[in-house]
Amino acid sequence: MARLSPTLQLRRLPSGAEPGAWLGVVRPAPRRWWQLFFNPAGTQTLAAQTLVERWYTELIEQGEDAPACRESFAVITALAEGTLAGRAVGPLTARGGWQLRLVVIDEEAHTMEVVFVSGRMAVHGWPVK
Amino acid sequence: MCRVAALAAAVNALELLSMRCALSDRGVWRASLLSSHWGVWRLLLGARAFIVVLVAQLAFAVTLAAAPGTASGCLAAAALAFTSWLSALRFRGNVNGGSDAMLFTVLGGLTVAQLPNVSSVVHEAGVLYLAAQLTLSYVRAGIVKAKARRWWTGHALSAFLALPAYGVPAWVPRRMPNHLALLRIASVGVIGFECLAPLAWFDPIACIVLMVVALTFHTATAALFGLNRFLLAWSAALPSLWYAVHRVG
Numbered sequence: 001m002a003r004l005s006p007t008l009q010l011r012r013l014p015s016g017a018e019p020g021a022w023l024g025v026v027r028p029a030p031r032r033w034w035q036l037f038f039n040p041a042g043t044q045t046l047a048a049q050t051l052v053e054r055w056y057t058e059l060i061e062q063g064e065d066a067p068a069c070r071e072s073f074a075v076i077t078a079l080a081e082g083t084l085a086g087r088a089v090g091p092l093t094a095r096g097g098w099q100l101r102l103v104v105i106d107e108e109a110h111t112m113e114v115v116f117v118s119g120r121m122a123v124h125g126w127p128v129k
Numbered sequence: 130m131c132r133v134a135a136l137a138a139a140v141n142a143l144e145l146l147s148m149r150c151a152l153s154d155r156g157v158w159r160a161s162l163l164s165s166h167w168g169v170w171r172l173l174l175g176a177r178a179f180i181v182v183l184v185a186q187l188a189f190a191v192t193l194a195a196a197p198g199t200a201s202g203c204l205a206a207a208a209l210a211f212t213s214w215l216s217a218l219r220f221r222g223n224v225n226g227g228s229d230a231m232l233f234t235v236l237g238g239l240t241v242a243q244l245p246n247v248s249s250v251v252h253e254a255g256v257l258y259l260a261a262q263l264t265l266s267y268v269r270a271g272i273v274k275a276k277a278r279r280w281w282t283g284h285a286l287s288a289f290l291a292l293p294a295y296g297v298p299a300w301v302p303r304r305m306p307n308h309l310a311l312l313r314i315a316s317v318g319v320i321g322f323e324c325l326a327p328l329a330w331f332d333p334i335a336c337i338v339l340m341v342v343a344l345t346f347h348t349a350t351a352a353l354f355g356l357n358r359f360l361l362a363w364s365a366a367l368p369s370l371w372y373a374v375h376r377v378g
Binding site: 005007024026027028029030031035036037038039040042043044045046047048049050051052054071074075078079082106 | 140143144145148156157158162165221222223224225226292294295296351352355356358360361
């Protein structure tokens with residue numbers, strides 16, 4: 001059976017408030033006709049999704065403590081941080097945190113499998129102590 | 130073939146140059162996170178050095194387009210294969226799935242096909258190797274799909290169309306069961322085209338039909354999924370089938 005593709009999501013965790021909604025990290029912009037031939041934004045989006053799919057494969061096959069999986073998690077964290085910085089997902093404050101998760105959504109069966117949920121992260125990616 | 134491959138390599142370089150912020154010390158693909166795998170190539174893959182590599186890739190692409198079938202073209206194709214490999218190493222695998230692997234294969238085949246001072250058998254082998262890899266790329270993908278029931282029913286295509294990362298335009302029908310027939314026909318069509326690709330080796334008409342269907346397929350995937358690199362890489366490889374059918378058919 002073909003494996004479904006994973007989706008990376010993040011949410012803000014404001015201190016003293018309810019967590020924000022889960023938002024997709026890898027979100028492409030609408031395409032124009034000329035991007036049929038030259039599409040740097042699309043290539044970057046697909047490269048990001050390749051990172052997510054590689055991390056997913058490593059999580060399933062090797063477990064989250066495997067060295068390769070840890071390396072991938074560092075890159076995935078950088079990817080999510082980039083999204084966090086570039087998108088209005090709530091006020092960025094020094095005390096606020098955020099969280100990411102990896103899910104596999106089966107639209108046919110209307111199910112969602114949560115593969116991984118991170119702990120609370122600080123704005124610059126280090127776990128909050 | 131050389132000129133389309135040169136165009137594909139030039140587009141790849143220009144796209145990566147456009148993405149240079151993502152490769153910088155504060156980007157997603159920053160050296161500090163990835164460089165443990167770079168080994169001796171570390172000197173060429175840092176944020177600034179890699180820009181130089183990409184500019185060199187553009188220059189090699191211009192050379193290949195300007196002098197196909199010459200020793201300069203051979204050197205340019207080999208250099209482009211090397212810079213494509215460096216890009217894959219830079220991204221800890223590949224940038225955009227199988228398109229990088231296919232372009233690398235094309236450039237390798239073109240290097241052999243343009244080698245100076247060797248027998249014409251070697252030149253033929255370079256192009257036939259490319260045609261074989263191209264055919265295998267379709268057959269392998271076709272068999273994987275044919276073995277999965279979700280592909281025959283259209284559900285796998287529906288799931289791909291729904292994946293947010295691909296940014297499929299909103300007007301494209303993708304819902305089950307509303308568009309069941311359309312998704313099933315498209316899926317079975319893709320499986321059939323991919324599994325029947327070897328027929329292109331044995332009959333010129335079948336070869337033309339396959340090349341037209343393949344170009345339509347890659348144009349559609351570029352428009353729907355944003356896979357423009359696939360369109361360029363496979364377009365560069367497709368003429369090798371025309372060569373193969375006249376040597377084998």
